[in-house]
Amino acid sequence: MNNLNLNNIQIVDQFFNPYPLIIYKNFLEKSQLDALQNSLSNDSTIFDKTVMGNRKTILKGTKNFKNFIIKNSIANDINNFFENSFVFNFFYNNLNNLNKKNAKYFDFKNKNFKFLKNFISRKNDISFKIRNRSSKILSNLINDCRIYCDFDFSVAGSGYEREPHHDKEGRILNFLLYINNFDGKKGGNFQIFKYKENPKEYLRQPLLNDVEMIKKIEPQRGFLVTFLSSPNSLHGVDTILPTNNKRYFFYGSYTSIKKIDWTYK
Numbered sequence: 001m002n003n004l005n006l007n008n009i010q011i012v013d014q015f016f017n018p019y020p021l022i023i024y025k026n027f028l029e030k031s032q033l034d035a036l037q038n039s040l041s042n043d044s045t046i047f048d049k050t051v052m053g054n055r056k057t058i059l060k061g062t063k064n065f066k067n068f069i070i071k072n073s074i075a076n077d078i079n080n081f082f083e084n085s086f087v088f089n090f091f092y093n094n095l096n097n098l099n100k101k102n103a104k105y106f107d108f109k110n111k112n113f114k115f116l117k118n119f120i121s122r123k124n125d126i127s128f129k130i131r132n133r134s135s136k137i138l139s140n141l142i143n144d145c146r147i148y149c150d151f152d153f154s155v156a157g158s159g160y161e162r163e164p165h166h167d168k169e170g171r172i173l174n175f176l177l178y179i180n181n182f183d184g185k186k187g188g189n190f191q192i193f194k195y196k197e198n199p200k201e202y203l204r205q206p207l208l209n210d211v212e213m214i215k216k217i218e219p220q221r222g223f224l225v226t227f228l229s230s231p232n233s234l235h236g237v238d239t240i241l242p243t244n245n246k247r248y249f250f251y252g253s254y255t256s257i258k259k260i261d262w263t264y265k
């Protein structure tokens, strides 16, 4: 039985240009991947919404997410695994070391990390607003970098796509686990983009003419992709063509409650 620990995982591929990305395997066992896939394909599973063309998603911090992890013990284990500062440090340090191999790279100064457990809430209620606001005030006083974990379980089908973009400003790193194999000829590949020339402004959605795709990662069952979420971390997904197959995955991040002050040096 794999009890979700970092000792089991092995690096299968990594690169640092244009931004650091590491792919691991052996995070989950076949039976655990089966259980996740079965739950996500079960008609009784309720998703929060459909986004990005055709991606049904269950978002951490919602009632549906809570119900999903109650019903599915491996999903619960995954949630608990990532809600851990040690796990964040492990993935961040590996990416950060790789990043330094670039002659010039994006980095930020305030690494006085403080991990906020189970912070994310989709309810825009008063208690969350107060918690969020007071955390920001304290963070400014102490000058720390407060981070939380966010993620979703998702199922993508025909029509799902992502244009080249980088994720929201507070993100530090992202992780993506493929629950099943998906034939890359049908789309659904993770694409890595690079600016043709360093831009004046690193837009979240750059003009297509300014970037080029330099690599594709085909979804392979059990592969865990991690990458730094700096302003040049451009990524996308090519359109899933008409098919009855689905791409099952979870996508998550470690995100700061304040904007990260990335500088290129």
Ligand SMILES: [Fe+2]
Pocket (backbone or CB within 6 Å): 165, 166, 167, 235
């Ligand atoms: Fe993204």
